[in-house]
Amino acid sequence: MGKGGSLSDNVIKSIILSYTYVSIWIFLSFTVIVYNKYILDKKLYNWPFPISLTMIHMSFCASLAFLLVKVFRFVDPVSMSKDLYISSVVPIGALYSLSLWLSNSAYIYLSVSFIQMLKALMPVAVYSIGVLFKKDSFKTDTMINMVSISFGVAIAAYGEARFDTWGVMLQLGAVAFEATRLVLIQILLSSKGITLNPITSLYYVAPCCLVFLLVPWIFVEYPVLKETSSFAFDFVIFGTNSFCAFALNLAVFLLVGKTSALTMNVAGVVKDWLLIAFSWSVIKDTVTPINLFGYGLAFLGVAYYNHAKLQALKAKEAEMKVAQTDEEAHSHRLLEEKPGSGNDK
Template identity: 90%
Template sequence: MYNWPFPISLTMIHMSFCASLAFLLVRVFRLVEPVTMSRDLYLSSVVPIGALYSLSLWLSNSAYIYLSVSFIQMLKALMPVAVYSIGVSFKKESFKTDTMVNMISISIGVAIAAYGEARFDTWGVMLQLGAVAFEATRLVLIQILLTSKGITLNPITSLYYVAPCCLAFLFVPWIFVEYPILRDSSSFHFDFVIFGTNSVCAFALNLAVFLLVGKTSALTMNVAGVVKDWLLIAFSWSVIKDTVTPINLFGYGLAFLGVAYYNHSKLQALKAKDAQKKAAQPDEESSRLLEEREGEGIGKRNESQK
């Protein structure tokens, strides 16, 4: 194991790499067009998102020091619960009893998984739950602050604007928490291979998300995320030799069923919305043809009167 317990420094390395590469793709190679954004919009929209993103990354990376990889993936199943709850509080989601029951079932499943965790650490759980809360708030703010203003950011332009802001926010705790230890540690040597490949993976993850959502949908991304969590649990159990208890699997299985049902409900609602749009199109087409015929009739009457 590499044994480098500096999550803020690791996150700053990721953000530095992503910001630099995004700058090259946008400003130098011009592969992606930048979004027109005023200073006020940047301060009111991007800065809060960058602050929440930095907190989410900091806490989630810190949780790996205290918890197993498999258990962290189980805790991440609470993300739909957090997003829905915060969306309801911000009045971006309508409260529905069946959806709330679904959210409660997911929470119960995660609680059972936590009860059966062999390496349970209260501080680590608090860090991961905090990361989930900040990430969910960030997603809701993106919808409120950016989508409502007609601005869409793909991961490259998102990193172009958000990564430098996130880096600035991380710099403050890094100065007081990790820099003194790194400064006094004579044994530390920056490994370009390890950190370089790690940063490339972080950037590739953002790009993969963009390509997947662009080719399919955000719902597919959620389903793929659930499959990814199961694969990570299997990988941590078989390769990293994390302890996964039967109670862990039972609890996460219950949470998984809740997440799957939530995704299914979203899919059904999306299909119903598309069906309504298709049903409305013939009516709009008929109204347009009727208006054209009436216009032609009026034109002919005017000609006959002349």
């Protein structure tokens, strides 16, 4: 096969790998969400202790991350001072623990499909908090797009058959904390040139999350667990559930590392539609036409947002290529002029 055929084979291989990473991430994200719903829902497994479940996840992930970093040396730890850990990782860990706690709590009160619809507000929250922290600049067209997404989610909420105010407040709180965490990662870590992959992130952040979750657990869930004797631990259920949560973090690393964060955003939209269909057809959650119409509007807004980000990314790459070409041309001219100037003498 010729050179052109070899190139085609490489392109096909790259496409197949990209779709494989996307499929693995969608499958694991789908599995973790449905599994958490199964454990926490009072009508299913009936173990409504979201803080305890989150702590089990964090303990499992922290232990595996420690083994991979310190024992098996699978990845190298990031050089980090005590001051940097306290000023950067601790706030991020606190926000992450709150986000996980509230999002898991929402599964007790809301359907899987409606939670996915509410999660469509994530770009709105990230952009708004980014503007608030002066990480993003305010743009009228972007804000109009954010309003359209919010309007679509509001319509979906209006049409929700099992609307629960407390559950909605929990999920919106989870979105707000998660968006703040993502912005702070950019401000506190990326600005200092520190990048954490999912393994090193869990290595540093998971123990911090455990400490923050321990306080509300002692006052909120421990007395109930003690009184109802719900400490019986099903190693199969919670072990496989925790392993799926850890595997999801690795899948994020593969997907973002081998493709891009934008690809994960687009894949997330596909996953949300699959979860809504699954929730309606298998779990038998009620999905109304108003639900779908509202989420459809929000979906169009999110799709446009992702398209705008892709165009901005392409424009930035084009500018970098032009700048690199100009720099190379300038260097080439200097090399050509150097012998000439010597001859003039």
